[in-house]
Amino acid sequence: MQVSSLEDVQTSDQMHKAGRPRSEESHRAILDATRRLLTHNSVAKLSVEAIAKKAGVGKTTIYRWWPNKQAVVMDAVFSQPGFHNILPASASSFDGVRAQVDKLMRQLSGKNGRVVAEIIGEAQGDPEALKNLVENFFQDRYNALAGYLEQGKDSGEFPADLDIEAAIDVILGPIVFRLMTGQDFDAAFEENVSLMLRKALAA
Amino acid sequence: MQVSSLEDVQTSDQMHKAGRPRSEESHRAILDATRRLLTHNSVAKLSVEAIAKKAGVGKTTIYRWWPNKQAVVMDAVFSQPGFHNILPASASSFDGVRAQVDKLMRQLSGKNGRVVAEIIGEAQGDPEALKNLVENFFQDRYNALAGYLEQGKDSGEFPADLDIEAAIDVILGPIVFRLMTGQDFDAAFEENVSLMLRKALAA
Amino acid sequence: MQVSSLEDVQTSDQMHKAGRPRSEESHRAILDATRRLLTHNSVAKLSVEAIAKKAGVGKTTIYRWWPNKQAVVMDAVFSQPGFHNILPASASSFDGVRAQVDKLMRQLSGKNGRVVAEIIGEAQGDPEALKNLVENFFQDRYNALAGYLEQGKDSGEFPADLDIEAAIDVILGPIVFRLMTGQDFDAAFEENVSLMLRKALAA
Amino acid sequence: MQVSSLEDVQTSDQMHKAGRPRSEESHRAILDATRRLLTHNSVAKLSVEAIAKKAGVGKTTIYRWWPNKQAVVMDAVFSQPGFHNILPASASSFDGVRAQVDKLMRQLSGKNGRVVAEIIGEAQGDPEALKNLVENFFQDRYNALAGYLEQGKDSGEFPADLDIEAAIDVILGPIVFRLMTGQDFDAAFEENVSLMLRKALAA
DNA sequence: AGGTAACCGAGACGGTACGTCACGTCTTTAC
DNA sequence: GTAAAGACGTGACGTACCGTCTCGGTTACCT
Numbered sequence: 001m002q003v004s005s006l007e008d009v010q011t012s013d014q015m016h017k018a019g020r021p022r023s024e025e026s027h028r029a030i031l032d033a034t035r036r037l038l039t040h041n042s043v044a045k046l047s048v049e050a051i052a053k054k055a056g057v058g059k060t061t062i063y064r065w066w067p068n069k070q071a072v073v074m075d076a077v078f079s080q081p082g083f084h085n086i087l088p089a090s091a092s093s094f095d096g097v098r099a100q101v102d103k104l105m106r107q108l109s110g111k112n113g114r115v116v117a118e119i120i121g122e123a124q125g126d127p128e129a130l131k132n133l134v135e136n137f138f139q140d141r142y143n144a145l146a147g148y149l150e151q152g153k154d155s156g157e158f159p160a161d162l163d164i165e166a167a168i169d170v171i172l173g174p175i176v177f178r179l180m181t182g183q184d185f186d187a188a189f190e191e192n193v194s195l196m197l198r199k200a201l202a203a
Numbered sequence: 204m205q206v207s208s209l210e211d212v213q214t215s216d217q218m219h220k221a222g223r224p225r226s227e228e229s230h231r232a233i234l235d236a237t238r239r240l241l242t243h244n245s246v247a248k249l250s251v252e253a254i255a256k257k258a259g260v261g262k263t264t265i266y267r268w269w270p271n272k273q274a275v276v277m278d279a280v281f282s283q284p285g286f287h288n289i290l291p292a293s294a295s296s297f298d299g300v301r302a303q304v305d306k307l308m309r310q311l312s313g314k315n316g317r318v319v320a321e322i323i324g325e326a327q328g329d330p331e332a333l334k335n336l337v338e339n340f341f342q343d344r345y346n347a348l349a350g351y352l353e354q355g356k357d358s359g360e361f362p363a364d365l366d367i368e369a370a371i372d373v374i375l376g377p378i379v380f381r382l383m384t385g386q387d388f389d390a391a392f393e394e395n396v397s398l399m400l401r402k403a404l405a406a
Numbered sequence: 407m408q409v410s411s412l413e414d415v416q417t418s419d420q421m422h423k424a425g426r427p428r429s430e431e432s433h434r435a436i437l438d439a440t441r442r443l444l445t446h447n448s449v450a451k452l453s454v455e456a457i458a459k460k461a462g463v464g465k466t467t468i469y470r471w472w473p474n475k476q477a478v479v480m481d482a483v484f485s486q487p488g489f490h491n492i493l494p495a496s497a498s499s500f501d502g503v504r505a506q507v508d509k510l511m512r513q514l515s516g517k518n519g520r521v522v523a524e525i526i527g528e529a530q531g532d533p534e535a536l537k538n539l540v541e542n543f544f545q546d547r548y549n550a551l552a553g554y555l556e557q558g559k560d561s562g563e564f565p566a567d568l569d570i571e572a573a574i575d576v577i578l579g580p581i582v583f584r585l586m587t588g589q590d591f592d593a594a595f596e597e598n599v600s601l602m603l604r605k606a607l608a609a
Numbered sequence: 610m611q612v613s614s615l616e617d618v619q620t621s622d623q624m625h626k627a628g629r630p631r632s633e634e635s636h637r638a639i640l641d642a643t644r645r646l647l648t649h650n651s652v653a654k655l656s657v658e659a660i661a662k663k664a665g666v667g668k669t670t671i672y673r674w675w676p677n678k679q680a681v682v683m684d685a686v687f688s689q690p691g692f693h694n695i696l697p698a699s700a701s702s703f704d705g706v707r708a709q710v711d712k713l714m715r716q717l718s719g720k721n722g723r724v725v726a727e728i729i730g731e732a733q734g735d736p737e738a739l740k741n742l743v744e745n746f747f748q749d750r751y752n753a754l755a756g757y758l759e760q761g762k763d764s765g766e767f768p769a770d771l772d773i774e775a776a777i778d779v780i781l782g783p784i785v786f787r788l789m790t791g792q793d794f795d796a797a798f799e800e801n802v803s804l805m806l807r808k809a810l811a812a
Numbered sequence: 813a814g815g816t817a818a819c820c821g822a823g824a825c826g827g828t829a830c831g832t833c834a835c836g837t838c839t840t841t842a843c
Numbered sequence: 844g845t846a847a848a849g850a851c852g853t854g855a856c857g858t859a860c861c862g863t864c865t866c867g868g869t870t871a872c873c874t
Contacts, residue, residue, distance in 0.1 A: 019849030020839040026851075044328035047829060058852040063831065114327075120383055121324030124317075125245035130385045138384060166377075166395030170403075173376025174369075180323055180379060181341060182333045192369035200373075200403035222818025223870040229820075250860055261821045266862065425823030426865045432825075450734035453855055464826040469857065520733075526789055527730030530723075531653035536791045544790060572783075572801035576809075579782025580775075582789060586729055587747060588739045598775030606779075606809035632846070656834055667847040672836065 022065075029055040030062055034076035039111060043073055043118035070122050070129050077115055078136055083107060085140040093152030094201060097171060098194055100144050104175055105185040117179050142168055152201070159203050170200060225268075232258040233265055237279035242314060246276055246321035273325055273332050280318055281339055286310060288343040296355030297404060300374060301397055303347050307378055308388040320382050345371055355404070362406050373403060428471075435461040436468055440482035445517055449479055449524035476528050476535050483521055484542055489513060491546040499558030500607060503577060504600055506550050510581055511591040523585050548574055558607070565609050576606060638664040639671055643685035648720060652682055652727035679731055679738050686724055687745055692716060694749040702761030703810060706780060707803055709753050713784055714794040726788050751777055761810070768812050779809060 033055035037046055048069050052059040066072045077083065085103075090096035108116055116137075123129040145168050152158035158167075174193050178185060236258035240249055251272050255262045269275045280286065288306075293299035311319055319340075326332040348371050355361035361370075377396050381388060439461035443452055454475050458465040472478045483489065491509075496502035514522055522543075529535040551574050558564035564573075580599050584591060642664035646655055657678050661668045675681045686692065694712075699705035717725055725746070732738040754777050761767035767776075783802050787794060 017849095018841055018847065020851070022850065023839095042328035044325075048831085049829065052852095056852085058854090059831085060833090060853090061851065064850075068831090118327040121327035122247075124321040124324035124383065125247035127385070134384055163391070163395040166392055166399065169377040169380055169392070170373065170396060170399050173378070173380035174372040175376070176380045176383060177372055177376035180327065180383065181337055182330070188366070189369055189372070192366040193373060196369065196373050196403040199405065200399040202402065221816070221872045223820075224818085224872095226820070251862085252860065255821095259821085261823085262862085263822090263864090264820065267819080271862085423823095424821065424867065426825070428824065448734035454857085455855065458826090462826080464828095465857085466827085466859090467825065470824075474857090524733045527733035528653075530727045530730035530789065531651035533791070540790055569797070569801040572798055572805065575783040575786055575798070576779065576802060576805050579784070579786035580778040581782070583778055583782035583785045586733065586785060586789065587743055588736070594772070595775055595778070598772040599779060602775065602779050602809040605811065606805040608808065635846075657836085658834065661847090665847085667849085668836085669838090669848090670846065673845080677836085 023061075026055070026057050026061055027065070030057055030065075030072065031076040031079065033057075034072055035080070038073070038076070038115050043069075043115060043122060046073070048072070070119065070126075071132070073115070074119055074133065074136055077112065077119065080112075082112075085144060087144050087147075090148075093148045093155060093157045094198060096148035096151075097145060097197070097201070100141065100148065101171060101175065101194070101197075102190065104141060104172070105190060108175065108179055109185060113179055113184070117182075120176070120180065138172075141172065145171060149201075156203060158201050162201070167201065171197060226264075229258070229260050229264055230268070233260055233268075233275065234279040234282065236260075237275055238283075241276070241279070241318050246272075246318060246325055249276070251275070273322065273329075274335070276318070277322055277336065277339055280315065280322065283315075285315070288347060290347050290350075293351075296351045296358060296360045297401060299351035299354075300348060300400070300404070303344065303351065304374060304378065304397070304400075305393065307344060307375070308393060311378065311382055312388055316382055316387070323379075323383065341375075344375065348374060352404075359406060361404050365404070370404065374400060429467075432461070432463050432467055433471070436463055436471075436478065437482040437485065439463075440478055441486070444479070444482070444521050449475075449521060449528060452479070454478070476525065476532075477538070479521070480525055480539065480542055483518065483525065486518075488518075491550060493550050493553075496554070499554045499561060499563045500604060502554035502557070503551060503603070503607070506547065506554065507577060507581065507600070507603075508596065510547060510578070511596060514581065514585055515591060519585055519590070523588075526582070526586065544578075547578065551577060555607075562609055564607050568607070573607065577603060632670075635664070635666050635670055636674070639666055639674075639681065640685040640688065642666075643681055644689075647682070647685070647724050652678075652724060652731055655682070657681070679728065679735075680741070682724070683728055683742065683745055686721065686728065689721075691721075694753060696753050696756075699757070702757045702764060702766045703807060705757035705760070706754060706806070706810070709750065709757065710780060710784065710803070710806075711799065713750060713781075714799060717784065717788055718794055722788055722793070729785070729789065747781075750781065754780060758810075765812055767810050771810070776810065780806060 030051060033051050034046070037050060037054060041050075046069065048059060048062055051057075051069075051072065052062055062072060066075065087096070088099055090099055107113075119137075120133060123133045146164050149158060149162065149164050149167055153160055153162055175185070178189065183189075233254060236254050237249070240253060240257060244253075249272065251262060251265055254260075254272075254275065255265055265275060269278065290299070291302055293302055310316075322340075323336060326336045349367050352361060352365065352367050352370055356363055356365055378388070381392065386392075436457060439457050440452070443456060443460060447456075452475065454465060454468055457463075457475075457478065458468055468478060472481065493502070494505055496505055513519075525543075526539065529539045552570050555564060555568065555570050555573055559566060559568055581591070584595065589595075639660060642660050643655070646659060646663060650659075655678065657668060657671055660666075660678075660681065661671055671681060675684065696705070697708055699708055716722075728746075729742060732742045755773050758767060758771065758773050758776055762769060762771055784794070787798065792798075
């Protein structure tokens, strides 16, 4: 997988040794074409050949930088600005959790949600892909939540014996569940789940 | 989809008109072969051709009774005895919920879990498949849980304003989440999540 | 290789066991398309994909019956009626040889000659292909010539100690040589070579 | 084509203007690598990329000096010392012809023969390549033979009306024929063919 | 008892996409 | 200006399955 390989290339100014440098134009064109095609097709029906054609790029160029279709799709989707996981400061720890949950639900609304659901789905058959998915998508959310939860345990807002891992399962689970069962996120769901989470995490 | 098509054919004793009757031997052989192959391959790498060969059956016979690979796989997996969802009676409503959760986790342990994860995954690209999945797998669990939750609301064990749908998301979510992120179900997870669910559902 | 596989199928009336029978229409379409394309392209630039497209046939169907492009081309070219090697009766043995030589030169004139030259050329890199080429093209000519030469030895028209194999090399060599060096066959060549052959074979 | 481009560059000592001079080391390395690879692979399976890698040279360097793979191979093979066509003096004209024939057969024995056969083969699809092949390989042999034949005509050893071109076809034909049909050159072939040639050329 | 209808296995069919390979070109830095 | 390095667009390869089709044959019911 190659999420944000852009940075890799530019590490410490000019580390580029010899040979023609990677074409950033092609790189961009590939991810653009992938995103474009995903608005009309499912991941399953998306083909590397179609991406190459749409991007005006050789198939080889795609396979040179990504090992397979899934990797391209993950890169294309997760490198979108909306998917960066920057944490807003919050008054209480639970507000932080809630903000995180809201943000994720917003990210998974509409087309993007379907695509992410398919990405999660396609990764099920391949342990490597699943590992990459966790690293490139879930890890950030996990870390952010873990931060809030630790903070809440320290401040006494959450129980001192709270199991962080299980808490995150309870927080992210409902979202992923709705995503994978094809239901969308409405205000009622958000409100009702939030209510239960508050009680579940209460000290 | 065609889960337990066996029953469909025999409805009201003998209503089949003319022609050679469906071969139950082939039917069984197909599902057996599918299960057998799934212990060595992922759903994605499983091919209808391989099933036909292993079952000693023509490809046509498979396509006559199931519309595609996913349907065969769902049938093969969900028709296993362990996947029947018979509810045990429980003292308290929460115990019922907890029993249901435990059972599901047991069903999704080991190989079966991986296969179900893949089934859920493969269904993401196809709304029809997703609908079938929900009907054939999640609906039963949903109904069972809804029963306990209603009962708990009536008895005052759970809050009177409890939103059933959201509660089920919170109950099933963590399990599906762990399933789809490749983590297995250990005793600690079961215990810690149960603790939080109890608080979340407390009146 | 699969030259005249048509016959193979019809061996002893109806030997067809089970499954959909081979489509003779596709078979014909493939060879036709190949011949058609060879009038505009060299063998090297001919692609199996192009044949499949032009014939309105799946690539798989071609690979099911021929192992590679060369085999298809050989089949397409050598199954043409003009390439059948039926021997005319002759007054003298040398006339038979001469007739055979004339016929071969006629077969290798124009487009067909170029294609055969390419077939011989492409076979050089692959011993298997070379063996097939000899069996499917040269063997017939060899046998026909060997017949005339034996007959001439018996009748005293040719020397009693004539080495058949070497004689055939001397007879066919000049033709193949001109073919492979890109020169065509004119009346002068035919006449002058014939003159020398007559002397070379004289008793 | 660029056979023995070595000479071209060094003409009149030092006439190179500016910039880095051509690397003779690379030039040698390319031809060496080509020869080396040809002992294990057929020309068809030989790739410019493999040559470049084996020679420790950029692909560009190869394409700067030769137009394509065939040209490199021809250069590599025909620039070998054994392929120079120096004529030995002969008592009779036929002995000269025979010596020339023997030499060619020796040159085309073993690995070299296979490679030349492939070179001739690969040239069939491309008129330009065929022209180069004739110029770089056959022309010398043609000229040498034409010399002997003219001399034999003048001296009365050969018929006065002998057609030189046809005679050369008859002389070289059998050798090329055996080469292209995959048979090697044994003493018997050499002797028997020589016998027939002597009769064919007799005055 | 014979007809007929739906089933069955086998396996060929037109397709689509795969991931790989080599082509000949282009674009860097280094000498 | 030439060299090595190596990325680029192109196009074909041979393979794997898809879901459909067409065979010869089999089993049952329904006249």
